[in-house]
Amino acid sequence: MTALLDVQQLSKSYRKQTGLFRYRTVQALHDISFTLQSGKTLAIVGETGSGKSTLARLLVGIEKPDAGDILLAGNTVTTSHYRQYNHTIRFIFQDAAKSLNPNQKIGQMLDDVLRLNTVFDATQRAQKVRLTLKQLGLLNEHIDYYPHMFSGGQLQRVALARALILDPKLLILDEALTALDPSLRAQIVNLLLELQQQSGLAYLLISNHLRLVRHIADDVLVLYQGKMLDYAPASEVFSNPQHDYTRKLINSSQA
Amino acid sequence: MLLLDIKNLTIELSTANGLIRAVDRVNLSLREGETRGLVGESGSGKSLIAKAIVGVLNKRWRVTADRFNWAGKDILNLPYEQQRKIIGRDIAMIYQEPSRSLDPTAVILEQLEEAIPAHVLDGPWWKRSYLRRHKAIALLHKVGIRDHQSVLQSYPYQLSEGICQKIMIAMAVAKSPKLLIADEPTTALESTTQAQLFRLLSSINQLKGTSVLLISHELESIARYTQTLSVLYCGQLVEAGETAAILKQPFHPYTNALIKSVPEFQPDLVPKTPLYALPGSIPVLQHLPIGCRLGPRCPNARKECVKTPAIERLQNHYFSCHFPLTGKTV
Ligand SMILES: Nc1ncnc2c1ncn2[C@@H]1O[C@H](COP(=O)(O)OP(=O)(O)OP(=O)(O)O)[C@@H](O)[C@H]1O
Ligand SMILES: Nc1ncnc2c1ncn2[C@@H]1O[C@H](COP(=O)(O)OP(=O)(O)O)[C@@H](O)[C@H]1O
Ligand code: SF4
Ligand SMILES: [Mg+2]
Ligand SMILES: [Mg+2]
Numbered sequence: 001m002t003a004l005l006d007v008q009q010l011s012k013s014y015r016k017q018t019g020l021f022r023y024r025t026v027q028a029l030h031d032i033s034f035t036l037q038s039g040k041t042l043a044i045v046g047e048t049g050s051g052k053s054t055l056a057r058l059l060v061g062i063e064k065p066d067a068g069d070i071l072l073a074g075n076t077v078t079t080s081h082y083r084q085y086n087h088t089i090r091f092i093f094q095d096a097a098k099s100l101n102p103n104q105k106i107g108q109m110l111d112d113v114l115r116l117n118t119v120f121d122a123t124q125r126a127q128k129v130r131l132t133l134k135q136l137g138l139l140n141e142h143i144d145y146y147p148h149m150f151s152g153g154q155l156q157r158v159a160l161a162r163a164l165i166l167d168p169k170l171l172i173l174d175e176a177l178t179a180l181d182p183s184l185r186a187q188i189v190n191l192l193l194e195l196q197q198q199s200g201l202a203y204l205l206i207s208n209h210l211r212l213v214r215h216i217a218d219d220v221l222v223l224y225q226g227k228m229l230d231y232a233p234a235s236e237v238f239s240n241p242q243h244d245y246t247r248k249l250i251n252s253s254q255a
Numbered sequence: 256m257l258l259l260d261i262k263n264l265t266i267e268l269s270t271a272n273g274l275i276r277a278v279d280r281v282n283l284s285l286r287e288g289e290t291r292g293l294v295g296e297s298g299s300g301k302s303l304i305a306k307a308i309v310g311v312l313n314k315r316w317r318v319t320a321d322r323f324n325w326a327g328k329d330i331l332n333l334p335y336e337q338q339r340k341i342i343g344r345d346i347a348m349i350y351q352e353p354s355r356s357l358d359p360t361a362v363i364l365e366q367l368e369e370a371i372p373a374h375v376l377d378g379p380w381w382k383r384s385y386l387r388r389h390k391a392i393a394l395l396h397k398v399g400i401r402d403h404q405s406v407l408q409s410y411p412y413q414l415s416e417g418i419c420q421k422i423m424i425a426m427a428v429a430k431s432p433k434l435l436i437a438d439e440p441t442t443a444l445e446s447t448t449q450a451q452l453f454r455l456l457s458s459i460n461q462l463k464g465t466s467v468l469l470i471s472h473e474l475e476s477i478a479r480y481t482q483t484l485s486v487l488y489c490g491q492l493v494e495a496g497e498t499a500a501i502l503k504q505p506f507h508p509y510t511n512a513l514i515k516s517v518p519e520f521q522p523d524l525v526p527k528t529p530l531y532a533l534p535g536s537i538p539v540l541q542h543l544p545i546g547c548r549l550g551p552r553c554p555n556a557r558k559e560c561v562k563t564p565a566i567e568r569l570q571n572h573y574f575s576c577h578f579p580l581t582g583k584t585v
Contacts, residue, residue, distance in 0.1 A: 017408065024405070048417030137536035151298040179439070181297045181472045186516035186530035193527055208449070211518045215526055234526070252450050 002074040003035040004202050005170060010068035012054055028054040030226045039200040043213040046223030052206045056174045060091045090163035091172035100147040106158055107143030110165055117166055132165045137187050156180055174206045210253040214238055222246045258466050259285045262322035266303050268315055275540045278303055279490045290460050290467040292477040295487030296537050301470045302351060305436045309348045347432035349423050351439045357411040363422055364407040367391045370426035394425040399451050428459055436468045453480050475519045478502055486510045489537050489548040496572035506579035508553050
């Protein structure tokens, strides 16, 4: 069976200013390979600056890799195909709130997503918007809310709604669960698990919340300074980490 | 001595459809050197309370209270300028959104140096700029940024969210405040840095006697680093008291649900099974349920709950529920 997502030897570097005229190259990602099957969850963990968000940006095609391939259901993906696989891969970034248009009501924003990406008519769209809001524990009243009227955690849910409304095959969550309060997080985790069981949705979960990772991930990949360390089934990584860094990471979350 | 003592804090927003009450008669106090946790569902008003204390809410919000004492002094009735002066000097806040609080057009060095007030530099004036630079670097080291050279020369957008958050903390502790309000300071950070920052906050608390109001979703850290806890639901205080006592035996069904929803507190949890969660979601402020605000979601709700429960007290433990989970011992 071809994997839903197959990433082969991905590398990416940035030029970074270190002085007035001095630059230094930062190798944000180095030779990263992994696969993700439908209905599974892969967690990417690693410290700040280890390249997690960079990886997410490459996967959704916002940036181009220096080297390596991204295969989606067996087909190579390039940045120019971005619109085409916009449906299949949806993502929620760390700074989800910033990516919302402050002058647009939430209902309108969700309607636009459907209008641009589906053939639904107005009634179908309205229905889907209501259903999605409900799934995410938001209310009908929120249709008329502007982004600034939500609290931080509520905004994260709005971002999730925007991602899930197109029924994607792969959802990339860049620290999208961390900012949620525990009771809300539990609801969303349950929703994600349910969707996964029902429709085989796959998740790429970028998170430092190791207890949560342990609960929902099938596989775990540890990034350190852009390089892969442990990459194995979650139970193995947690019970028998191969690298000192991974051990330290796990201990620090349990200490 | 009570450092901060607020009674019946109410925060309202005037809209086209009248006043909306986002925070309803909340009591909050902190002793000198105390670390208090503030938890509650998203949208329950935690950030609003924090912002009201530091006075950064914009004019559309109306903040009222029956009492607002700072270090034993009533500051509610002081002229605005004097309020600002006291709060600006004594209270520092770390905001939830680091990238929004840093100036995108200035390098970190400038912003950090600006945050260091003259009175914390001891040395002759002609050494000030040297000392200030020194202090800026020391602050970065303190929050765990080793690579100070390149960070100081960077603009916020060039740095990851996590590093920005650490810089925010460095800026907040720069003025040696009496009260540090941290609004979800570690949300964007990985667990190693998270632990490091909680330890940092706790060492600032212990070494300098700084009081800390910690708003966080990480109940585990709340358990470890706070002595007292206030739990909010939908703009109201539902439970308050000693952190350890509340976590051991919550009285309020919302607090109970909060604790049970955290995998860290559920050692026997099987991977990929549903977590404990209350059904439904927090109501919007325009359409609050009659009586207890948790009513529609509460597993223990009975018909008495259409009457708003009053705050009750059992020793140092406050709660507002007609049917506390301990049984009706009151
Ligand atoms: N646009 C950019 N210009 C320069 N450097 C960048 C840029 N984007 C990322 N980097 C650098 O690439 C590295 C990886 O960044 P990335 O944001 O992916 O880290 P991260 O692991 O997700 O961190 P965090 O968890 O804090 O978000 C960092 O050293 C970062 O400073
Ligand atoms: N500008 C605004 N207009 C209308 N409602 C707002 C606004 N800002 C916040 N709110 C509402 O106030 C409540 C509390 O928000 P906040 O303090 O940010 O919550 P949190 O506890 O997550 O920090 C929420 O119900 C939110 O929707
Ligand atoms: S007063 Fe009633 S509805 Fe409210 S929390 Fe208590 S039992 Fe539940
Ligand atoms: Mg990131
Ligand atoms: Mg908040």
